[in-house]
Amino acid sequence: MTENPLILITNDDGISAPGILNLVNVAKKISNRIVVVAPDSPQSGMGHAITMNSMLRIKPFEIEGVEAYSCSGTPVDCVKIATIKVLKKRPDLVLSGINHGSNSSINVIYSGTMSAAVEASIEGIPAIGFSLCNTSIDSDFEPILDYVEHIIRHTLKNPLKKYTCLNVNFPAVAKELISGIKVCRQANAVWEENFDERLDPAGNSYFWLTGKFVNRELKATDTDEWALSNNFISIVPIHSDLTAYESLETLKSLENER
């Protein structure tokens, strides 16, 4: 285990969210070398977006007596600018969250919180994204904080495979109801969306995204959705290789036809 590791903390709910405050407080038990670089505004649903056509700013911020900066960009921008301009070196660990709301199954791909962890993993830095399955700003994080600490300490002691990060989701239940930890795979699930159409004062229509979450694998017992619905903490190892290896062979016919 790295003694007194240099830990970078970010999120997607913004630097003022209670979730990141709770994560900072857990991290302070593990190290006194903590730096926070997090978005200056909510960035939920930003996925792996980066700021290419505009510029970024960072500003000092006060959070629990820890060195902290707000950043005008996305969660992925925060990881990049933290490493290069703030720390000027690679941290030993990147922590992202604690997200207000689930990032299980397909949410991993829309989530700014998880994309920050994935970005760290792409750069070869161990990373963990934490999410509580409750979107309320007043969520009670107390029941999960010991588990957060345990998972961080375990990861420092047992290094992740390179270019891999963890997607950790907590059921929003009382501490005594948590069944334990399950290491699992990402469920095949989808948001069945709709758009709420409205008229502005000038009579022109505009749309709000709405949606219903659908787990396509209700019978599977090895997924994060199964774990969470049975009050387990789900941990899915995540990587950024999107190759669908099982399709490589059948697609070969594309090579020869022409």
Added chain:
Amino acid sequence: MTENPLILITNDDGISAPGILNLVNVAKKISNRIVVVAPDSPQSGMGHAITMNSMLRIKPFEIEGVEAYSCSGTPVDCVKIATIKVLKKRPDLVLSGINHGSNSSINVIYSGTMSAAVEASIEGIPAIGFSLCNTSIDSDFEPILDYVEHIIRHTLKNPLKKYTCLNVNFPAVAKELISGIKVCRQANAVWEENFDERLDPAGNSYFWLTGKFVNRELKATDTDEWALSNNFISIVPIHSDLTAYESLETLKSLENER
């Protein structure tokens, strides 16, 4: 093969980009049921971002005599709103691009063009993202258009595995120099970034993201980067299951310790 398939076309460079115009013209050879819903402004680097905290607008647009709409959102928003509000049903195929610039290897995760294709695949719609490895707005698409048509026709005739899409990248070379098509895996590569720090007129600093692309697998001959650097068209099958299966077993120790 679906006769006269309903084809949705989008991109991330914006509805006015030459790349999407070229893609529409190829698609018109294959079907007369084409609808374009594409961003009203450039959305490069938007990854899988969706618009959750703001509203969306769509407006009719003129492109090659085809039904078309510009959308104020991201490429992923375009796929969602097209399916639900414009087409009001699932298209037979989603095409995204032709992107001005490479979306090979790790670029797949930052790319709005590829995220639109991935979004379609999540929804169970076959999808292909096309990119030309030349970021110039004046790129010559002529050398690749026959290949684009061939790949679309092949995909209509030989359905992709469900929840899978294709990431197709073209080397920016003369037609006679194209070596052919290679079906391959995503290379392990990274952007080694930097930030260009400047001062605004008030003396406050701001940052522009810059970067150098580094292929970490220079010796591998089964990757998209190898294919492209040898003038092959690279085709990588892509899915949205980010589970790092090879790590599941070793992580099991997390379950038992507590």
